[in-house]
Amino acid sequence: MIVPYSHVIVLAGIVFLMGMFCAVTRRNLIMILLGLEIMLNSGAIAFIGAALRWQLLEGQAIAIFILAIAAAEVSVGLALIVCAYRRKGSVDPGAYN
């Protein structure tokens, strides 16, 4: 393993926190969704790192699944947001209380 596992984890963690930060601070539904996607992807990175660490393919497989699921999630989420935008004309989360 060229890159130590701990580095991967740190990376994943940083990405995760960035996603989290994005989801919490950006007052835009799309950006929140994006933040969540980033969080998911950090999970995928961590899985890949783990797979590398243990030399198991399981983690890789999970990462692929995660990509698929993230895609599904984005589609559902975007559909919801579009729907919501149509009705209220806003993507500001404050409008949806």
Added chain:
Amino acid sequence: MMNWIIFSPEFYFLLVSTVFLCLSMMRRIKPEQLYFTALVLASVGVGVCLACVRLTGDLFSGTYRIDLFSQVFKVMLSMGLFLVVCLCTELEGIAKRHHPEFYFLLSACTLAMMMLVSSVHLLTVYVALELSSYSLYTLVFLRKGRDRGVDAGLKYFLIGASASALMLFGFALLYGSIHVAYLVEILKILPKVLNRPVVIIALILLLTGFFFKLAVFPFHFWAPDVYESAANQVTTYIATASKVAAIAILIRIVALAGDGSAYLVHMLVTLSIVTMTIGNLAAVVQKDFKRLLAYSSVAHAGYVLIGILSMSQAGYSSAIFYALSILMMKFTCFLVLVKVSDDGRNLDIEHLAGLHRRSPILAMALMMALFGLAGIPPTIGFTGKLLIFTAAMQKGYFMLVLIAMINVVISLYYYLLVVRAAYLLEPKEQLPELQVPGSIKVLAGLLIFGMVAGGIFPQYIIELSRTAAMTLM
């Protein structure tokens, strides 16, 4: 060589969802026909699940396990679906053109939950969980008029997605630190490494996904809005079947920790206390019946957590028992709710006024269910609480039980407010007698009987849940 017979419940529901998917593509299908189809299919589904209850086996390279535990929950889930479908005679909360989609999503969600309770691998857990969640997001969104459905759906989605992201990261950390993804193997390794920070952080993160499902603080924020804004039948489904599945998977996951560590227990105790206290306190001031039930669900999540955090066979079996009792009691409440608000609108507690005259049997069912939720004997709710508290007491968590009992007293207050509305208040204008079909009356009678019988003769259910919990250990 896989034994596909044992997969038949899932197959069946896959079939059912396919049927509805096809139906949704057809035009001009009458809602009555749809309802009838759904009813038949759902009742057959209960039969299939019952038939498969004693089956055991592994599927998909051992990532999927059929055992008594999962099968018991599948029976509950299919029953939940069936009961919810029973309520769909007037599906006023959802636009007519969306009815087929509604049934499709419902059956798909049930399928996902069945898979969830059978999952024994991190991946399958994740996939099943996401599948069920997405169906539910969409179901919430289907509310006619979309006034509220959109808001609540968005919240549900955003919170759910964040929780699943947290969970996924937790999975990854766990996998990264102990290199196994099969729950069985995790069960072997995890108790030994419970004192490692990474493992603990991983556990906390991965539990969030299930806490979200069960609406445990602080992942419960969706519950009031979603309950309030979703169509009545959808709320029923979320409050019953989805809760059952959440309890099941939470038991599976927590059981991984073996006897647990002090820290884990502390965390769960804290969450449990905060959850039930917040749920009960917030419920006290609610005007909307569904919102009240949402907070009461939150509180019940806290109670269930007591059983689970006992981390003993008695604890898990009590949680299983409690899942069943929640299913029955919550469903009874929603049965009344759906029948009283026959035009699909939301129901304020005051709208229950005069129910005891408009439909005595529904009023009585409501009262029994509420007393059951409050844990008053001789209802199944009491027996469930007794089992949970006994399990916790065996571990010596006296204060926890005491706090839970105080919470029960608080909860009694708002349940009594509902009872008061049904039995004491008189409606402002004279309301006609409720037209309750005979079948619903029978159903209500059966539920009353079931709740009382479950409270007085719990022997069989207790045995069953014990055996089911045994398979986890």
Added chain:
Amino acid sequence: MTSTPISNWTVLMTAVTAVLPFVAFLLIMVFTRKNERLSAGLSIGAVSVSLAGALFLIIQYRHLTTSVQYAGKWLVSGFITIPVGFLLDPLSLLMLTIVTVICFLVQIYSLGYMAGDRGFSRYYAFMSLFAWAMISLTLSASLFQLYVFWELVGLSSYLLIGFWYEKFSASEAGKKAFVMTRLGDVAFMLGLLLVLMNLGNLDILKLNSPMVTAVMSPGLITLSALLIFGGVVGKSAQFPLLTWLPDAMEGPTPVSALLHSATMVAAGVFLFARLFPFFSHSATAMTVCLAVGTISMLLSSTMAMVSRDIKQVWAYSTISQLGYMIMGLAAGGYVAGVFHLTTHAGFKALLFLCSGVFIHQYETNDMFDIGRKGGRHLKTPMICMVIAAAALSGLPPFSGFFSKEMIMAQLAGLGNPIWLTAGLAGVFLTAYYAFRLIFIIVFPKEINDEAAQENSAVHGHEETEHHHDREMAWPLVILAAITVVLGFGKKMLQGFLSGRLAGVEEMAGHHSDWLLYVSVSLAVLGLVVTWMEFGRRKAGQIGFVERIPALKSLFLERWYIDRMYRRLLDVVIYRGVSNICTQNDNRVIDGSIDAVCDGTVKSGRMISDLHLSMIQYKLLVMFVAVFFLALYFFF
């Protein structure tokens, strides 16, 4: 002093004597409330059987030297055994006879007095209840039993005082009587408990036996004796619980005659006499009793000097005579006290019954009114009343003279002359107030006399014929006869009583020569003073006390004792403790409960409002919570 078992025949007789009135009570209450004649018949029948039984018993045991006891168990609860039984000894037999005789006479008298009253049946039922309780009280073998009937006697007193319940003052008086005697009873009960704890038994014979001193320390004996004496104070209306008795005169006059002069109030003295040997173990207790008796005697005599209400005067006089009895007993004169009790029962009942005739006739209690309306024309009651008043004043040869003289002799035997002085002063006062009343009625003021005389001569005579039935007349005559005769039975009675307590009596007697003259002359002095002020033709009918306003109001207001109680009750009990407790209940206990509930609801509202915040805050809370949960692990 061993008790001998009694033959079954006697047991049966005693039981019948005691229980029959109760049966009558139940029958009247349950069945014959509507039928007045039957009710009266039942009651009188029962009491006459009791009378016969009492006479039979006293004749059978006239030569009794040892007590006769019969005891069975009524109630057993752990170490507490409450026996039921009879104790027949001279004292109880004597008291039994007094009670039954007067009960019988009063019930006969009531036939006339209560005729036409709406509550006629009820009256007889309560009378029977009283008879049962009183008879059983006298026969009690243990203090427990005595206490039980003691309370029951109080109950019937309450019921009878408040008999005319529509009058507010009557029901108020009943309540007052019950509560004040209860106050004494509580002390009594505590005394009983104290004795029970130490002696393990409340048998009267045990209590009276000398072995008590071996078991109980002197201090304990004094304490328990004083507590028991509390009961006596309450029941016999002694100082400081004396104010209920004058108020009790709100009841029908026969009731006053029976309960509040002759029998029930004498039960206190009876108890004192019952436990005389026990009391005599403690000199301190005896002195306290003596003081209480003396104070009561003097206080009530002064009160009687200014009252205009005929029954009130006799009520005060009852208190003072009971005071005399207690003085006599406390001075060590067992026979003297009991003898005075006996004679007093006769003449006081007579006084009340006579007054009853006047009250019935003229429908007023005011002695001046009675005088004006021509009271002296009712010959029989007037003569009887004079006889009784003479007996009360201690004039020879009436019964009161003998008994009072015995008490004086006893007082003279004490070291301290103050008691004798007080007693003699009492004699003067007694004669004064008794004859004040007589003279006011017999010699009314001239101004109204003519008209009233006309009025009553014409009008009254008819009514006299009508009302003044034989049943009201002949009890008077019988009682008057007893009053005249009884005094001469002194020796006999002395012998009968002191068969048991031979040693106690001998010390008295040698002072009697000079004392006799002093005492009688004081009584006569009182008579003369009264004659000067009220009797003679030019008399202003204003007593010497009434000329001093301060003294007059002091006496009229009963030395302000009543007012003090009233204030005490209002300020301490109602406005003080009761109010504090109620406020505490409402504000503190309920208030805190309500505050908890309100707090719950308020915090619920707050929490519920928190759930309305924007979605991103919720996400933030989620993340932060997870962060803290993780952080918690590292601590």
Added chain:
Amino acid sequence: MPIAYAHFPYLSSILFSCVAGLLIILFIPEDKKDAIKWVSAVCSGVTLLLSAYLFFAYDKTQGGLQFVEKYQWVPSLGISYYNGADGFGLPMLLLTGIVFFTGVLTMWELETRVKEFFALIFLLVSGVFGMFMSMDLFFIFIWFDVSLFPMYLLIAVWGSTRKEYAAMKLTLYLLAGSALVLPAIIYLVVKSGFHTFDLVALMHPGTFTPFQQKFAFILLYIGFGILAGVWPFHTWSPTGHVAAPTAVSMIHAGVLMKIGAFGVLRVGIFLCPEGWQYWAHLMALLAVIGIVYGVFVGLSQTDLKFVIGYSSVSHMGIVGLGLATVTVEGLNGAVFQMFAHGVMTALFFSSVGYIYDRTHTKSIVELGGLSRTMPVASGYLIVAALTGIGVPCLASFWAELTVFISSFKVYPLYGILAVCALVVSALFMLRVVQRTCYGPPKERFAHLEDVSFKLGIPRMILVSVIVIFGLFPDVMLNMIQTASIPFISGLP
């Protein structure tokens, strides 16, 4: 696995007749009110007869638990359906029978929502009966709660003054009590290590350490004590009494409060004798405060039912004092007082209920002179008041006397205070009687009719019970002694 029994299941029959009454009533149409009332009367009469039969059929020479019925119920948890009657339970069963029957008869004139009313009453009473006969902790708790929650509706629907507030307060208060009881019961069951809810098995000495006993006892004492009106947890009781309809007040004050005291006895004292002894002084203190406090607060009340409510607090204090003495006499007196007070308050409430129904007021300021217009009704009231004062030859006198004697022995100061409260109690009871029954008759009440014979039956029963047990207290005390003497002598 049933454990064989050789006799007719009397105890279960009592329960059965309650449940049967409940079910029959549920299936009678709402508008057939007479039929409902007759069914109620018959079923409650059956329970009365059965309980009276058991009371007299009990073999006092043998003592102990009799008429035992035992079935395994949930073997995995150690729950069994275990009924039995002993010297403590039988008086209570008899009391329940009496109060239930007379309560049903008292409500004969009820016209609103008859069906629901009697159904709930039956539910409530089956809980009460069950509580008094059950020997299994699980069932004891179930019955305990079953007898509580119908109160909410009974008061809130059919009640009067501030009924909803009172109903809510009462229900929450009492269930807060049960919130302490349940943890304590579970605690004991778990700590015993026997895995059984069987009370008799758990009573085995040495099962619990002293600490466990002390700990559990105080919870049980407060939990059950709330229901028994222990000061300072009594405020629900007057409010509840005032609001409740007549029969409910009767059953409530007559029987339900006894459940609390009985729970302390049956569960607390039986299982934790050492805890009992440890806390006895506190119990005595609270009881005496209750006795004194109750009469003083009662003194300044103007609502008849408030007065009775506070007198109940005081009288239940006497029960508590008896229990606190840890003596045979104290237990005897306490149980006897429970019985006597039950009958007495039932009589009190039934006569007040009658007066309220006719005059539509409970305020003693407005009432007056009723002895003239309704002599019989006020007669019952007077008898009840006299019983409350503790007049001899009425049942409660003996009970109070026994308690006073034993408490005087153990706690002299408290004994004295309790005895002194008698004076105030007399003052306030007589004040009520005076203001209500005595005084000049009032014009507005002149036309009111007196208690008819039919309506008088329940009151007559109550009066005769009071008088009979007042004249022959030994009948009751002998019964109680069969349980109290062995229990006390078995104490460590």
